[in-house]
Amino acid sequence: MAKEQVQRSLFEEDFLLRAVPASLTLLPDVALTELVANAWDAGASKVDIQIPEEIGGLLVVKDDGAGLTRDDFASRWMMLGYNRLRHQGKLADQPPKWKGKPRHAFGRNGVGRHGLLCFDDKYDIEIRRDKVCWPIRVRMTQGEQPLEASYGAKKNARTTGVKLKVRVERHLPNPDRIRQVIAARFAQDPSFQIVVNGEKLDLFKLSGDEFERDVVVDGQCLGRLYVLDGSKHAHRLFHHGVAFWVNRRLVGQPSWQVGQDTILDGRSREARRYTFVIKADALSDHVQADWSSFKPSAEVDAFLEEAAAVTRDVLSSLLSTRIEEKKETVVREHVGALRGLSRTGRKDVAQIVESVSAKRPTMNIDDLEAVVAAAIELESSRSGAKLLQRLVSMPEEDREALDRLLDDWSIQDAIAVLDEIDRRLSTVTAIDKLCADADTDELHTLHPLVTQSRWLFGPEYDSPVYASNRRIKGAIATVLGEKGLPEEDLPRPLVRPDILVAHDATFSAVGAEDFQNGKPLSVLRRVLLIELKKGRSKIGRKDMEQATGYVEDILESGHLDGPPLIDAFVVGYSVDPRVHSRKVSRDKHDLGEITPVTYNQLVDTANARLFRLRSQLEGRYRKSDGEDLVSKILGEPEQLEIVPAGKKSTNFSSVEADASSVG
Numbered sequence: 001m002a003k004e005q006v007q008r009s010l011f012e013e014d015f016l017l018r019a020v021p022a023s024l025t026l027l028p029d030v031a032l033t034e035l036v037a038n039a040w041d042a043g044a045s046k047v048d049i050q051i052p053e054e055i056g057g058l059l060v061v062k063d064d065g066a067g068l069t070r071d072d073f074a075s076r077w078m079m080l081g082y083n084r085l086r087h088q089g090k091l092a093d094q095p096p097k098w099k100g101k102p103r104h105a106f107g108r109n110g111v112g113r114h115g116l117l118c119f120d121d122k123y124d125i126e127i128r129r130d131k132v133c134w135p136i137r138v139r140m141t142q143g144e145q146p147l148e149a150s151y152g153a154k155k156n157a158r159t160t161g162v163k164l165k166v167r168v169e170r171h172l173p174n175p176d177r178i179r180q181v182i183a184a185r186f187a188q189d190p191s192f193q194i195v196v197n198g199e200k201l202d203l204f205k206l207s208g209d210e211f212e213r214d215v216v217v218d219g220q221c222l223g224r225l226y227v228l229d230g231s232k233h234a235h236r237l238f239h240h241g242v243a244f245w246v247n248r249r250l251v252g253q254p255s256w257q258v259g260q261d262t263i264l265d266g267r268s269r270e271a272r273r274y275t276f277v278i279k280a281d282a283l284s285d286h287v288q289a290d291w292s293s294f295k296p297s298a299e300v301d302a303f304l305e306e307a308a309a310v311t312r313d314v315l316s317s318l319l320s321t322r323i324e325e326k327k328e329t330v331v332r333e334h335v336g337a338l339r340g341l342s343r344t345g346r347k348d349v350a351q352i353v354e355s356v357s358a359k360r361p362t363m364n365i366d367d368l369e370a371v372v373a374a375a376i377e378l379e380s381s382r383s384g385a386k387l388l389q390r391l392v393s394m395p396e397e398d399r400e401a402l403d404r405l406l407d408d409w410s411i412q413d414a415i416a417v418l419d420e421i422d423r424r425l426s427t428v429t430a431i432d433k434l435c436a437d438a439d440t441d442e443l444h445t446l447h448p449l450v451t452q453s454r455w456l457f458g459p460e461y462d463s464p465v466y467a468s469n470r471r472i473k474g475a476i477a478t479v480l481g482e483k484g485l486p487e488e489d490l491p492r493p494l495v496r497p498d499i500l501v502a503h504d505a506t507f508s509a510v511g512a513e514d515f516q517n518g519k520p521l522s523v524l525r526r527v528l529l530i531e532l533k534k535g536r537s538k539i540g541r542k543d544m545e546q547a548t549g550y551v552e553d554i555l556e557s558g559h560l561d562g563p564p565l566i567d568a569f570v571v572g573y574s575v576d577p578r579v580h581s582r583k584v585s586r587d588k589h590d591l592g593e594i595t596p597v598t599y600n601q602l603v604d605t606a607n608a609r610l611f612r613l614r615s616q617l618e619g620r621y622r623k624s625d626g627e628d629l630v631s632k633i634l635g636e637p638e639q640l641e642i643v644p645a646g647k648k649s650t651n652f653s654s655v656e657a658d659a660s661s662v663g
Contacts, residue, residue: 013142024111024290025118028173029181032061034112035164036182036194037249039063041084041105042162043094046193051175052168059119059168066093067129067160070151073136077113077125078149095160104247104284106291116166123166133157211317213310215278217302223280225310227318242276242311244294246284252293259304263311274318276311316357323357330369337376345379421610427453428606435573435599446599447532450571451508454528456602457569459609461510461528472509472527478557506532511564524564527592529554530571537572539596544570544579547594551584555591566592574598 024030032049039047042065050060068077076082084105092103106112116123122139135152175197182194182201194201215223223244241254242263256264256271264271283303286295294300316323330353331338338346352375356363363371394402405414427449434445454461511527531547533539547570555563566584575596584592 008144010144011142011146013140015140015142015146024115026171028118028171029178031115031118031171032173032178033182034115035061037106038112039065039162040103040192040248041092042066043092043098043103044161044192045095046195048195049178049197051173051178051197055168055170055172057168059116059166059173061116061164062161063163064095064159064161066095067162068127069129069132070127070134072129073125073127073134073149077138078147080147081111104281106247106249111290116164118171119166120169123164125165126163128157128162129160131157211314213314215280215303215307215310217299217306220282222282222303223278223307225307225314226277226279227274227314240271240275242278242307244307245277245279246287247281249291251280251287251291258308258311259301261305261308261312263308263315274315276314278307278311280307326363326365326368327353327357329365330372333369334372334376337373341376341379348379349375424453424455424606424610427456428603428610431599432603435603442532442534447506450532450602451506451530454510455609456606457528457530457567472511472524472560478553478559505534508532524560527560527564527566529566529568531568533570533572538574538576539570539572539579539598540576541579543572544582544594544596548582548584551592551594555584555586563591565590568592568594570594570596571602572596572598 024034036047036049039061042063044063044065046064048060048062050058052058076084076087088105090104092105094102117140122137125136125138127134127136133155135155137150137152139148139150140146141148179196179199179201182196211227213225214221215225241256242258243254244251254275256262280303283294283300286297286300287293288295294304338349341349349372353368353372356368356371360367430449431446450456508530509527511524529551531550533543537543547568551566551568554560555566563586568584575598579596581596582594583590584594
């Protein structure tokens with residue numbers, strides 16, 4: 001039997017540089033911070049970092065942690081993607097003489113130990129444990145292994161720990177920058193001392209507890225906020241903004257952007273003075289693998305929202321004196337206008353000012369004054385003064401008419417009716433003005449108007465029971481084939497499930513469903529099909545024959561049950577006098593009718609159905625041109641699709657809303 005041949009995977013020489021996070025191999029501060037975190041996980045009480053002054057110098061990171069045996073090194077250090085949590089648990093290692101409290105380990109994914117690859121493709125490591133020291137050379141390779149280790153001669157050792165050395169051939173660290181970042185990323189801990197080029201990092205002390213606050217979400221304390229004042233500490237010891245620490249390690253970078261809220265303008269004097277630290281150990285399971293941010297979740301969102309509110313509240317307390325001075329100055333500028341408001345109005349303006357000041361404590365006085373002026377104007381319009389002025393200036397007959405109206409109608413009911421009448425009159429007027437204009441773009445103007453106004457074709461279609469559905473859409477698509485225009489070329493009012501736009505016409509079809517003979521499934525009872533011809537078209541026999549063919553093919557498409565009764569209208573600028581309505585039948589049973597109609601006929605019929613109101617209110621619409629009216633009608637708010645979190649929302653005219661709307 002032939003021996004099975006096995007092909008193993010191969011590695012490029014720079015595989016590791018591309019496999020680990022780019023920040024680890026490109027940013028010296030990230031690389032060294034990860035190595036400091038490794039020392040923490042090893043239970044070290046001291047980390048000593050020596051950074052060379054120039055390229056080619058030796059960089060050394062030494063700790064006095066629990067160290068590693070040779071077996072530990074082989075199974076942990078040399079295992080790519082080592083899962084520390086699975087093999088060692090959540091707690092840090094403890095050296096033989098450990099006396100402190102158990103630490104929570106930082107390491108999770110086994111990538112931080114390769115931080116020295118940021119500086120060269122090889123480095124040296126000395127591991128000390130169980131009175132034995134092993135010197136090892138680690139370097140990147142290619143072929144069957146991405147990394148290899150060469151062991152030197154074993155030596156005796158009296159201490160434990162790890163010593164790393166690398167010749168800096170790229171990305172020379174800046175010692176001051178490293179001090180700043182490490183100081184910002186690790187909270188003060190008496191049992192953990194960090195030294196950079198002989199200088200011990202005295203991590204900034206927290207300010208007095210008068211500004212400390214708990215971050216509480218749903219009754220549970222998820223963190224605690226502390227304030228660091230830059231006027232009391234060296235600026236180089238920390239970054240400004242809001243810093244989140246989990247298990248004494250920084251998550252992301254300090255920033256004045258907390259979730260969706262911007263607490264301060266980073267350029268302001270206050271932003272350069274204060275840093276807020278929020279310790280949130282309760283969210284340790286919500287941190288990204290590289291500690292760049294929190295993982296997206298509802299719990300994290302709620303925490304960040306509350307953290308922003310607490311930070312803003314504390315900042316307001318810190319800046320309360322300046323805020324009060326600004327508010328007092330602005331109020332004095334508007335004291336006359338404020339006196340003209342009611343007591344409730346003045347109270348509402350005060351609440352607006354308080355809210356804005358709390359959210360934007362560093363807002364300049366000009367912006368705050370603009371807010372106050374806008375609030376006063378808003379309250380003035382709400383106070384009823386303008387309404388009283390209008391009532392006083394009304395003619396007597398208008399006041400009597402308003403009185404009669406209010407006897408039988410609520411204001412909201414009257415507005416709803418008047419808005420609908422206005423919409424229909426605007427539609428009719430727009431069609432009348434545009435259909436005679438040779439320059440009209442029917443696809444973007446006339447066609448959207450007509451397809452959204454089914455009531456133009458008869459009062460029986462002015463009902464929410466008429467809606468598009470899959471069967472009708474499938475039937476039209478089958479009959480028209482590939483004649484439809486691509487959706488990106490259509491005006492948005494025509495991007496709807498009940499409309500298909502061909503190169504020579506626009507088709508709209510909706511249907512009414514019903515339950516027949518007690519059967520549990522609904523069937524199509526009646527279908528309204530509208531074919532709007534393009535160009536200044538004259539509907540002739542050929543057009544009617546084509547429409548007849550469409551209707552017959554739709555009925556025979558196999559998509560419709562029933563079959564339903566089809567009312568089809570072919571709409572154009574004019575109709576050949578020899579053309580008349582046509583019946584569609586099968587086995588002597590009427591299945592529908594095809595009617596040619598002009599835009600003028602639609603306008604005249606609509607005027608009659610609207611009780612000649614258009615002629616009575618002619619002055620209201622005389623000054624508006626067709627384009628303005630189209631923008632007004634088609635510019636009404638559209639319903640938004642509700643989609644699950646994380647998916648892209650689409651703006652569209654929903655089928656349900658279109659079916660239930662009148663016109």
